[in-house]
Amino acid sequence: MAPSSLSHAPAPSSPAPSLLAVSAGDPCGIGPETLAKAMAAGALGPAVVVGSVAVMRRAVAQCGLMLPVAVLDEPADALGLPARCLGVWQPPGLPAALEALPMGRIHADAGRAAARCIEAAAGLVQAGQAAALLTAPIHKEALSAAGVPYPGHTEMLQALAGGVPVRMMLANEQLRVVLVTIHVALRRAIEMLDTDGILQTLRIAHTAARAWGQVRPRIAVAGLNPHAGEGGLFGDEEIRIIAPAIAAAQAEGIDASGPHAPDTVFMRARHAPPAHPGEFDLVVAMTHDHGLIPVKYLGVEEGVNVTLGLPFVRTSPDHGTAFDIAGTGRADAASLIAAARMARALAGG
Secondary structure (H helix, E strand, C coil), X not given: CCXXXXXXXXXXXXXXXXXXXXXXXXXXCCXXXXXXXXXXXXXXXXXXXXXXXXXXXXXXXXXXXXXCEEECCCHHHHHHCCCCCEEEECXXXXXXXXXXXXXXXXXXXXXXXXHHHHHXXXXXXXXXXXCEEEECCCCHHHHHHCCCCCCCHHHHHHHHCCCCCXXXXXXXXXCEEEXXXXXXXXXXXXXXXXXXXXXXXXXHHHHHHHHCCCCCCCEEEECCCHHHHHHHXXXXXXXXXXXXXXXXXXXXXCCEEEEECCCCHHHHHCCECCCECCXXXXXXXXXXXXXXXXXXXXXHHHCEEEEECCCCCEEEECCCCCCCCCCCCCCCCHHHHHXXXXXXXXXXX
């Protein structure tokens, strides 16, 4: 199942710049529960949940909440709801009886529903009916079982946006890290590194940071090898691949520096005023674990996944479907709340 297009979104009536479009995620995971908890806490703000009404009502019950669920005829109707009322717009094409699927299990219908909701929610943002997209967790195996030809959110949204180059950023209030390579074996990630890819990452990071209001973002580039190679003693990727990309970015007016030793650059970039103002606004890391371990160490519950390069703001919590606790009401909504807060900040309100 490939995403058909964004044409299934309702035709725009009036822009809703303060509205978040939220895809509900896998119906068998914790996404619906975290959304219910976030709305009950008053932490989502004006938001339209794109998903199954019955699944969201099930999630409210699983969490033991007294939270009304409103069925929306149009997504923009969410703006007229009272505080702490969960507005759900159910897009056409969802499989039937999603609320009857067993919690914590991989199911093709769950993957099919998750993909349809992503497509519809992204369509709302592209049509100007919402300010940003917030995505609840999905399960890659459920997507595959449904025949979705994308392994996750990023690849699907990239396709919906016309194939634009994108990068993953993991961020919290203290640190923002952009990755050159993501979910591949470490050996493969090193093989994938080249000057063009690093330069493209720097361009995407620079453009994104300017879009969210940083006039001249300071970008630190982390090296690949210990001590950034020590002049070639511990590896020459910094000399052959990384430094030329930094020089090319600087020639384009991008404030990039490095390659910096990867074991210290994240401490230097950490922004925790007044005692520790960061030296840099962003860090570009070569591999997944180089970049994500420092952010996650500061607190997984505050981590937010941001897709840079899309023509709209997209954030998601830094956790998965947590099938082991799905349906118990124990899911922590902190990361989803942080993702909603960052989505609004990056979208300008």
